[in-house]
Amino acid sequence: MSTPRRASKARESMAARSARCGAMLGRLRELNPAPTTELEYSNPFELLVAVVLSAQATDVGVNKATRKLFPVANTPARIAALGEHGLKRYINTIGLFNAKAKNVIALCRQLLERHSGEVPRDRASLEALPGVGRKTANVVLNTAFGEPTVAVDTHIFRVARRLGFSRGRTPLAVEQDLLKVVPDEFLRDAHHWLILHGRYTCKARKPDCPKCPVADLCPYRQKTRAD
Numbered sequence: 323m324s325t326p327r328r329a330s331k332a333r334e335s336m337a338a339r340s341a342r343c344g345a346m347l348g349r350l351r352e353l354n355p356a357p358t359t360e361l362e363y364s365n366p367f368e369l370l371v372a373v374v375l376s377a378q379a380t381d382v383g384v385n386k387a388t389r390k391l392f393p394v395a396n397t398p399a400r401i402a403a404l405g406e407h408g409l410k411r412y413i414n415t416i417g418l419f420n421a422k423a424k425n426v427i428a429l430c431r432q433l434l435e436r437h438s439g440e441v442p443r444d445r446a447s448l449e450a451l452p453g454v455g456r457k458t459a460n461v462v463l464n465t466a467f468g469e470p471t472v473a474v475d476t477h478i479f480r481v482a483r484r485l486g487f488s489r490g491r492t493p494l495a496v497e498q499d500l501l502k503v504v505p506d507e508f509l510r511d512a513h514h515w516l517i518l519h520g521r522y523t524c525k526a527r528k529p530d531c532p533k534c535p536v537a538d539l540c541p542y543r544q545k546t547r548a549d
C-alpha cells in the first residue's frame with residue numbers, strides 16, 4: 323500500500339484523499355481502538371430514546387436524565403404508560419423537552435403498533451418514527467446494529483470540511499462524500515472517531531492543532547499555534 327502524501331495545496335485525487343483519510347483514521351484508531359457513543363444505553367431502544375433526546379443538548383445532560391428514566395421505564399410500553407406529563411418529569415432538564423416528550427411518546431406508540439415494540443433495523447422505518455431524522459437513524463443503525471453509516475452532526479460536518487474530505491454544504495452532502503472517502507475498514511467506527519476528534523481536539527472555535535495527532539495530514543489553513 324502506498325504511503326499517503328502529506329496534505330498539500332495541489333488538487334488531490336480521490337484515491338489520495340481516501341489514503342489520507344485512512345491514515346488519519348488509523349491514527350485515531352491507535353489512540354482509541356474501540357470508540358463508541360458517550361450516550362449511556364444498554365439496548366437499541368434506550369439508544370434510540372437517548373439520541374432523540376440529545377438533539378441540541380449535550381450527551382452529559384441526556385445521561386443525567388436517562389439515568390433516572392431508564393431504571394423506571396426502558397421499554398416502549400413503559401414509557402408510553404408514563405404519558406407525556408409523566409415523561410416530562412424525567413427529562414425537563416433537557417432543552418426542548420416539551421416537544422421531545424411528545425415525540426418520544428408518539429414514537430413508543432408507533433413501535434408498539436407497527437414493530438411489536440422492537441426498534442426496526444431499516445432506515446425507512448426508523449425515519450418514519452416521530453422525532454427521528456436521517457442523523458438519528460444513522461446513529462442507531464451504526465451504533466446499535468453495526469451498520470457502516472456516518473451520522474453527520476455539527477462536529478463531523480466541521481471536521482470533514484477542515485480536513486478536506488468534503489466541501490459539502492449540507493449534512494447529507496458531507497455524509498455522501500465521507501462514504502466515498504472513508505476506506506471500508508474504517509467505515510463502521512468512523513462516525514465515533516470523527517465526532518470525538520471534533521469534540522475534544524478539532525473544536526469549533528479554537529481547534530487544538532498543536533496537540534492534534536493528525537495535524538500533518540490536515541490541510542486546514544487556519545491551524546492554531548501553541549501559545
Ligand code: SF4
Nearest residue numbers: 524529531534537540
Ligand atoms: S490540525 Fe487543527 S484543524 Fe486540522 S484536524 Fe487537527 S485540530 Fe483540526
